[in-house]
Amino acid sequence: MKLKFFLIVFISFFVFNIQAQANQKEILFSVDDEPVYTSEFIRVYNKNLDLVQDESQKDIDEYLTLFTNYKLKLKEAKALGLHEKASYKRELNNYKKQLAKGFMTDTKVTDALVEEAYDRMSYDVKANHILIKVLENANPEDTLLAYNDILKLRERALKEGFDVVRKEVHNGQTIYGEELGYFSGFKMVYKFENVAFKTPVGTISQPFRTRFGYHIINVQDKRKSRGERTVAHIMVIKKEGDSLAEKPENRIQDIYKKLNQGEDFEALAKQFSDDKSSASKGGKLSPFSSGQISAQEFENVAFGLENIGDISKPFQTQYGWHIIKLYGKKPIPPFEEMKAELQEKIKRDSRSKLIDDALTSKLRNQYNIEIEDKDLDYFASILNKDYLEGKWSLPDNFKNENTFFKIEQTPYSYKQFADYLLKTQRNSKSSNSFKNIVLEKFETFLNTKLLEYKEDNLENESEDFSYILSEYREGLLLFDLMESTIWNASKTDSTEIKNYYETNKGNYITPKRIDAVVASSSKQKTLKKVSKLLEENMPLDEIKRLVNSNDDVQVIFTKDMMDANHQAIPDNFKFKKGISKIYNHNSAFVVVKVNDVLPKTQKTFEEAKGAIISDYQNYKEEKWLKELHEKYKVVVNDDVLVKVKSQIKNK
Numbered sequence: 001m002k003l004k005f006f007l008i009v010f011i012s013f014f015v016f017n018i019q020a021q022a023n024q025k026e027i028l029f030s031v032d033d034e035p036v037y038t039s040e041f042i043r044v045y046n047k048n049l050d051l052v053q054d055e056s057q058k059d060i061d062e063y064l065t066l067f068t069n070y071k072l073k074l075k076e077a078k079a080l081g082l083h084e085k086a087s088y089k090r091e092l093n094n095y096k097k098q099l100a101k102g103f104m105t106d107t108k109v110t111d112a113l114v115e116e117a118y119d120r121m122s123y124d125v126k127a128n129h130i131l132i133k134v135l136e137n138a139n140p141e142d143t144l145l146a147y148n149d150i151l152k153l154r155e156r157a158l159k160e161g162f163d164v165v166r167k168e169v170h171n172g173q174t175i176y177g178e179e180l181g182y183f184s185g186f187k188m189v190y191k192f193e194n195v196a197f198k199t200p201v202g203t204i205s206q207p208f209r210t211r212f213g214y215h216i217i218n219v220q221d222k223r224k225s226r227g228e229r230t231v232a233h234i235m236v237i238k239k240e241g242d243s244l245a246e247k248p249e250n251r252i253q254d255i256y257k258k259l260n261q262g263e264d265f266e267a268l269a270k271q272f273s274d275d276k277s278s279a280s281k282g283g284k285l286s287p288f289s290s291g292q293i294s295a296q297e298f299e300n301v302a303f304g305l306e307n308i309g310d311i312s313k314p315f316q317t318q319y320g321w322h323i324i325k326l327y328g329k330k331p332i333p334p335f336e337e338m339k340a341e342l343q344e345k346i347k348r349d350s351r352s353k354l355i356d357d358a359l360t361s362k363l364r365n366q367y368n369i370e371i372e373d374k375d376l377d378y379f380a381s382i383l384n385k386d387y388l389e390g391k392w393s394l395p396d397n398f399k400n401e402n403t404f405f406k407i408e409q410t411p412y413s414y415k416q417f418a419d420y421l422l423k424t425q426r427n428s429k430s431s432n433s434f435k436n437i438v439l440e441k442f443e444t445f446l447n448t449k450l451l452e453y454k455e456d457n458l459e460n461e462s463e464d465f466s467y468i469l470s471e472y473r474e475g476l477l478l479f480d481l482m483e484s485t486i487w488n489a490s491k492t493d494s495t496e497i498k499n500y501y502e503t504n505k506g507n508y509i510t511p512k513r514i515d516a517v518v519a520s521s522s523k524q525k526t527l528k529k530v531s532k533l534l535e536e537n538m539p540l541d542e543i544k545r546l547v548n549s550n551d552d553v554q555v556i557f558t559k560d561m562m563d564a565n566h567q568a569i570p571d572n573f574k575f576k577k578g579i580s581k582i583y584n585h586n587s588a589f590v591v592v593k594v595n596d597v598l599p600k601t602q603k604t605f606e607e608a609k610g611a612i613i614s615d616y617q618n619y620k621e622e623k624w625l626k627e628l629h630e631k632y633k634v635v636v637n638d639d640v641l642v643k644v645k646s647q648i649k650n651k
Contacts, residue, residue, distance in 0.1 A: 028644060029064075029636040031071050038644055041067060045648065060645050064636070072628040074474055077481040088480060095472050100455045101347060103465045106358035113351055114342045115335070120185030121342075122332045125196050126221040127183075130157070130166050131176040133213040150207040150214040157204055162218035184225060184290075190351040192217075226290055229302045230328035232283035234268060235275040237320035252314040252321040257553040259311060263522045265325045267587035270567060271520050272556060274320065279567055287330065295319060302326070360447040363454060367407045369446070375404055376438055379417070383434040390426040394418055405446070407453045420445045486621050489613065493620075500616045501605050507615065508608035511563045514575050515596040518568040521555040524589045527582050530555055534593045535579050561598075 025037035045063055082088060130153055134146040157165045166177030185193060191210045196217055199205040205217040234255055236248040255268055266282030273279040293299040295317035305312060305326035312324040332338070346352060363369075378399075386392040402414040421441055432440070459466045489497065501508070517540065519530045526547060533543045540557050547554045558568045564575075570583040570590060580592040605612065 026640050026643075027637055028640050029068065029634060031068075031075050031634055032632045034075070036067075036071055038640055042644060042648065060641075060648060064641070068634055068636075069625055069628075070478070072625070072632055072634070073478055073481055075632055076628055077477045080481070082480045082484075083477055085480070088476060092473055092476055095476070096469060097455065099465065099468060099472070100458055103458055103462055104359060104451065104454055105355055106362055109355050109358040110343065110346065113346050113354065114339060117185050117342045117346060117351075118335050118338055120193065120197055121338070122184075122225050123197075124182040124184050124223050124225055125219060126181060126223075127196050127199075127217050127219045128162060128166055128177070128179050129192075129215050129217045130162075130169065131178075131213050131215050133174050133176070134209075136211050146214050147207060147209075150216060154204060154207060154216045157216065157218070162204055166218075182221075182223070186345055186349060190349060225332050226303050227332055228287050228289045228328075228330040229305075229326065230287045230330070231285055231302050231305070232265065232269060232281075232325045232327060233275065233278070233285065233298075234265070234273045234283050234323045235320050236272070236322075237274045248321045249314075249316075251556075252323065254548070254553040254556055256314050256323055257551065258522070258556070259323065261522075261552065264587050265311065265323075267522075270586040271588060272558070276567075283325070284327065287328065298322060298324070356447075360450055363450040364446075367450070367453070369405055369407065369450075371405055371442075371446075375402075375414075376435075376442060378414075379421070379442075380433075380435040380438045383421075383437065387421075387425050387434070387437070392422070392425050394422070407449065410453065412449060417442065417445055485624060486617050489617050489620055493616070497612060497616050498605060500619065501608070501612050504615070505602060508603040508611060510601045510603055510607075512575055512600045513561050513563045513598045514592075514594045515598065516560070516562055516569075517593045517595070518558045518562075518590055519555050519593075520558070520568070520585075520588050520590045522588055523554060524582060526554045527589045527591045531579055531582065531591045534591070 025039050027035040028038045028041050029036050041064070044067065045060070077083065130150070132146045132150050132153075134143060138146075153165060153169060168177075169175050170177035180188075183196075187193070188196065189210050189212075191208065192215065195205050195208050195215070196219060199217055199219045201219050201222050203219060205215075205219075207214050207216055209215075234252070236252045236255070238248050251272070255272055258268060259265060266284075269279055269283030273283050275283070278285055288299075288302075290299065290303070293302070297315060297317050301312050301315055301322075301324055305324065308326055308328065310326045312322075314321055314323050316322075346355070382395055382398070384392065398414070398418065400413065400415040400418075403411045404414055404417055405412055421438075424441060454461075459469060517534070519527060519534070521527050521530070530543060530547060533546070540559070544555070544557070560566065560568070562569055564573065567586075568590065569592070570585040573580070573583070573592065575594065575597050577594050577597060580594070582589055582591050
């Protein structure tokens with residue numbers, strides 16, 4: 001689903017449909033007499049201008065071509081009836097519901113929760129707790145018993161010490177006494193987080209209830225958040241299946257010794273790090289904060305470095321061996337930078353119920369909902385003990401057609417609420433009176449209907465919502481079209497793909513490579529000695545014993561099949577057998593022993609299959625677009641296009 005969503009967003013890059021009256025807009029072009037208005041094109045162009053990487057797409061004529069092709073594809077998708085597919089309608093409806101959540105909120109409550117969340121993410125709290133489990137729907141007797149038990153444990157903890165009691169009572173079944181360590185906002189359920197952050201350090205909270213049961217918390221410490229770190233690393237991994245490869249722990253120790261000898265971290269990372277994504281950048285990684293790195297040991301070491309420029313000792317994670325260098329320490333970002341991220345977290349958190357409650361209250365006022373007591377009393381009067389046992393049914397004289405309430409002009413009948421009562425009768429607490437049962441059920445029923453009504457009418461009430469939904473609607477349609485017409489080519493066009501490969505074989509070549517050993521050192525004099533030893537065909541292990549020692553690593557060797565782009569190979573290196581001259585490369589000196597030169601070779605179909613299919617799909621799409629231009633008549637209003645160019649240029 002995630003992949004499909006991102007592809008849809010990419011496809012819809014060139015569209016942002018604007019709904020408006022045709023007579024208020026000029027027509028820029030038409031596709032089979034279906035108009036496309038200038039305002040739509042200008043909005044799309046301006047919206048995407050800063051996102052476009054290809055400079056040619058910033059040219060208005062080039063952009064118009066892309067946009068015209070997009071409209072042709074949409075025309076074809078509708079002609080094929082893809083917008084009528086059940087799967088299309090279902091996915092669009094699911095997205096509409098998800099999108100609506102972002103537009104259905106109470107901003108005042110949300111803003112207050114966002115500010116609170118930012119404050120809590122700025123700190124870490126260290127706490128232990130004791131929990132007595134009790135079900136959310138437990139009867140009053142069991143609930144009171146659990147509450148009294150947690151009160152007694154608090155009294156004991158105040159006298160005997162919290163940890164003494166915690167360890168004694170923990171049984172891992174009905175009572176839990178746990179050390180929680182440090183945590184910040186969003187790491188616990190909201191009720192628990194609330195109490196933890198409001199309880200002073202060194203004290204024990206009053207009992208409180210979450211969905212798990214009754215808790216007491218002992219807050220032990222509160223500290224400022226550790227913020228963000230920027231580091232570089234050198235990583236060495238085990239070469240699976242290579243019995244001749246050096247042990248990674250030995251190789252990382254050799255690199256560490258060179259660092260201690262004063263050699264440059266970035267240069268060593270470029271030469272020897274097995275993390276290819278960062279090696280070319282001197283090992284530098286993107287900034288990260290607590291919880292973002294999947295390797296806990298890596299995070300701990302990174303945050304343990306104190307001063308910019310500090311370098312860690314070699315350590316191991318599940319990914320390999322590492323050495324880290326600290327480049328930057330940054331505190332929690334300013335509130336405005338984190339605001340959007342916090343809003344999204346709150347939507348997924350238990351505190352979102354506070355927002356939902358505020359929203360339904362707001363909707364009641366917006367739609368001026370009026371409920372008569374007599375209507376609620378009527379439903380309380382027709383319930384009986386069968387309802388608590390799930391056997392209740394409506395009386396014969398039930399008033400089906402009576403209107404219960406209205407949301408604007410939409411009426412909701414007695415029958416609709418009665419159906420809800422029937423469906424949910426097994427979920428009622430026997431301790432409640434029938435009047436309370438009706439009140440609780442009606443609150444849930446009304447809130448549900450208010451939210452449904454708001455969602456159904458959101459496209460008319462919110463222009464922004466309408467724009468975004470239209471973008472996704474058309475992007476989803478185009479995704480289905482491209483998938484069925486172009487992207488599934490590998491399944492349906494196997495013969496054509498092989499013919500394409502035979503016609504374009506010259507595009508699929510393995511480059512010229514060398515079987516080589518590269519010796520790297522910070523000292524040119526050392527490499528002169530190594531060069532002579534390599535020329536004498538001395539084994540690498542013997543050369544290392546002669547040149548290096550336990551405390552002094554002068555040279556590191558890299559043995560591999562290498563093309564011209566390999567990180568260890570100097571620029572403009574000539575591929576020929578034998579010992580090379582000494583090069584200055586990546587802030588070090590290198591000498592290369594070329595054991596063999598492998599000429600460029602033709603890739604087989606199977607070897608190049610992925611690239612072939614991708615190229616074939618591009619070829620097929622270009623051919624298909626020509627067919628669409630022949631099938632549908634596109635007419636551009638040249639006078640209007642001149643005005644559009646002038647308007648965009650003058651902005």
